[in-house]
Amino acid sequence: MSLQFLKKLNYQYEVTTGLYMLESWEKYIVNGIVCAGFSLLAYTTINHLPTQTMSLFGQISNYAAA
Numbered sequence: 001m002s003l004q005f006l007k008k009l010n011y012q013y014e015v016t017t018g019l020y021m022l023e024s025w026e027k028y029i030v031n032g033i034v035c036a037g038f039s040l041l042a043y044t045t046i047n048h049l050p051t052q053t054m055s056l057f058g059q060i061s062n063y064a065a066a
Contacts, residue, residue, distance in 0.1 A: 014020040019027050 014027075017030075019030060022030065
């Protein structure tokens with residue numbers, strides 16, 4: 001990817017979320033919260049989704065057998 005493309009993506013992110021009107025230290029705080037949220041979402045998905053999926057399939061097979 002070129003540097004211009006990455007700059008364009010960053011610009012689109014800032015304009016879409018409204019970060020362009022914040023100061024740099026405020027952007028760091030907001031981006032930190034967003035990264036923490038995505039990290040927690042990824043952790044939960046990786047650790048709990050397989051268990052929940054198997055439980056759901058087990059319930060579906062119980063309903064199908066009845």
